[in-house]
Amino acid sequence: MHIEPNDGDLLRRMTTGDEAAFTTLYKRYQDGIYRFARQMTGGASLAEEVTQEVFLTLMREGRSFNASRGSLRAWLYGVARNCTLRCLERERPYVGLEAEAGEENAAELVADPCLSEDGLAGLGSRETVEQVRRAVLALPASYREVVVICELHELGYAEAAQILGCPVGTVRSRLHRARELLALRLEALRAGPARTVAAPKPCHR
Amino acid sequence: MNMNCDRFETLLESLERDAPMAADLRSAALHHAESCGHCRARLASARLLRMELQTLARDDKKLQAPARLEANLLSAFRERSLRPSRVWRSVSWASLAAAVAVGIWLLAEHPWRQAGPPPLVKIQAARPASLPQIAPVATTVKTRNKIAGKSSIHRLSRPTGSRTAASIADEFIALSSGGSWYPVGDGMVVRVQVPRSAPALVGLPMSGGDASGTVTADVVLGEDGVARAIRFVQPSEGKSRNQNSDFAQN
Numbered sequence: 001m002h003i004e005p006n007d008g009d010l011l012r013r014m015t016t017g018d019e020a021a022f023t024t025l026y027k028r029y030q031d032g033i034y035r036f037a038r039q040m041t042g043g044a045s046l047a048e049e050v051t052q053e054v055f056l057t058l059m060r061e062g063r064s065f066n067a068s069r070g071s072l073r074a075w076l077y078g079v080a081r082n083c084t085l086r087c088l089e090r091e092r093p094y095v096g097l098e099a100e101a102g103e104e105n106a107a108e109l110v111a112d113p114c115l116s117e118d119g120l121a122g123l124g125s126r127e128t129v130e131q132v133r134r135a136v137l138a139l140p141a142s143y144r145e146v147v148v149i150c151e152l153h154e155l156g157y158a159e160a161a162q163i164l165g166c167p168v169g170t171v172r173s174r175l176h177r178a179r180e181l182l183a184l185r186l187e188a189l190r191a192g193p194a195r196t197v198a199a200p201k202p203c204h205r
Numbered sequence: 206m207n208m209n210c211d212r213f214e215t216l217l218e219s220l221e222r223d224a225p226m227a228a229d230l231r232s233a234a235l236h237h238a239e240s241c242g243h244c245r246a247r248l249a250s251a252r253l254l255r256m257e258l259q260t261l262a263r264d265d266k267k268l269q270a271p272a273r274l275e276a277n278l279l280s281a282f283r284e285r286s287l288r289p290s291r292v293w294r295s296v297s298w299a300s301l302a303a304a305v306a307v308g309i310w311l312l313a314e315h316p317w318r319q320a321g322p323p324p325l326v327k328i329q330a331a332r333p334a335s336l337p338q339i340a341p342v343a344t345t346v347k348t349r350n351k352i353a354g355k356s357s358i359h360r361l362s363r364p365t366g367s368r369t370a371a372s373i374a375d376e377f378i379a380l381s382s383g384g385s386w387y388p389v390g391d392g393m394v395v396r397v398q399v400p401r402s403a404p405a406l407v408g409l410p411m412s413g414g415d416a417s418g419t420v421t422a423d424v425v426l427g428e429d430g431v432a433r434a435i436r437f438v439q440p441s442e443g444k445s446r447n448q449n450s451d452f453a454q455n
Contacts, residue, residue: 017286019279026275034270051270055278059285125260132261151255152262176218183250186257 007072015063026055029073032153033080039148040084042137046091050083057083070162077155077163081145088141135185143178150175206230208237213244221251377425377434378407394423396438404437 005013005024013021030051037050057079065075136147149160150171161168206229216234219226238245398419425434 019282019286022282023275023279026278030270030275031268035265035268038268039265048270048274052274052278056281059278059282126264128257129261129264132257136261147258151258152265154262179251179254182258183254186254187250 008067011062011065011072014058022059025058025072029076030055032073033076036077036080036148036153037084039133039136039152040081040141040144041087041091042133046084046087050080050087053083054080071159074159074162077149078165081163084145085141131186131189132182135182135189138185139178139181143174143181146171146174147178147182206233208233210237210241210244213237213241214247217247217251220248221255377423377436378409379434380432393426395426396421396423398422399435407435409437 005021007025007028010021010025014025033054034047034051038044038047041047041050054076058076065072136144136152139147145164146160149155149163150157155163157168157171160171164171213234216226216230218224220231220234238248399422401418401420403422404420421438423436423438424432427433
């Protein structure tokens with residue numbers, strides 16, 4: 001039976017130059033980190049930049065990781081969170097988050113119309129998904145991050161507290177408030193005019 | 206069990222997540238929601254939001270970082286693994302500085318030239334690896350006693366007359382005047398190129414060849430970066446053995 005090496009072992013090996021260990025860590029966490037950054041920024045290029053920075057930081061500072069202060073996953077998410085906030089701060093004067101997210105997601109809609117099994121019903125659920133995505137992106141960063149971590153990534157409150165560097169109680173209260181804001185936002189979106197969606201291309205499968 | 210809207214609000218998260226809670230508490234909360242339009246709407250809204258967020262989370266599972274990112278990071282990892290550490294980068298600068306310092310010092314006809322050949326210093330465990338020109342040599346000279354003048358590597362001998370190749374093999378020649386020594390401490394040995402005339406300046410025989418060329422030498426640097434001793438390397442030393450008698454020419 002094959003036993004997956006734990007993060008500590010991989011990290012130790014990585015710091016001695018073991019490329020396979022680094023690759024394993026990358027494959028283990030890249031999707032979560034990339035998704036986190038994408039959900040926080042709404043942009044693929046920023047998410048890529050953040051993911052790269054996170055793993056470069058792992059190379060540079062992995063040796064200083066202290067397992068007694070939390071999991072490696074929490075540490076990586078924490079780095080991703082800091083990078084993301086820096087990116088958002090830097091990009092704020094130039095890019096409207098919603099505009100960027102809307103454009104990219106609309107492009108994906110056109111590019112991948114076969115995601116849904118059922119045509120019209122799928123289109124409806126896709127529209128809902130995009131509404132929720134826009135509502136999440138419209139939240140202030142401090143609420144958005146807690147929604148992304150606890151709701152979309154389904155991490156526990158304790159781990160979220162490690163990532164955000166705040167008490168568990170703060171995570172709970174922020175999440176509560178964030179959910180209220182989201183619900184209001186979604187109600188407003190549902191009440192508004194229906195969003196036009198790019199027509200799907202024929203599905204060839 | 207008493208239940209009101211405020212109490213219901215505190216239980217809302219557990220109710221919409223179907224989290225474990227006391228059966229009578231759950232029953233009372235749900236009973237309250239049946240009779241209170243506000244709380245019923247709150248619960249319905251929370252459950253709908255949860256479903257929508259789960260749908261978004263499922264939809265986003267397909268998101269992956271592009272493959273080129275992994276390739277870029279692996280490339281950076283390899284480069285980082287091959288790159289010398291900060292310590293060795295500083296050693297590299299130190300070796301360059303040492304080469305310049307030794308060259309100037311040897312060419313400046315130091316006063317000890319008039320007083321005869323310099324003392325010899327035996328260096329323990331200072332065998333450098335074979336490396337290209339002016340490259341740092343991965344040898345650190347550790348001393349047990351860092352008190353000035355008492356370092357364990359400074360076992361001076363003061364030969365008289367002309368030395369034979371055998372007598373000076375594997376020996377470092379001290380670069381100090383009047384026999385006064387400063388501690389090497391956690392010094393290091395660096396390999397450098399010096400003018401071919403340098404061996405003659407320290408009283409060593411010079412082999413034939415192009416007088417304008419350079420010879421390879423190992424220089425002992427103290428913690429302060431000052432050159433303490435030198436030995437000249439034979440052409441075959443790439444293979445590690447050194448003799449000050451017949452110097453590598455470049």
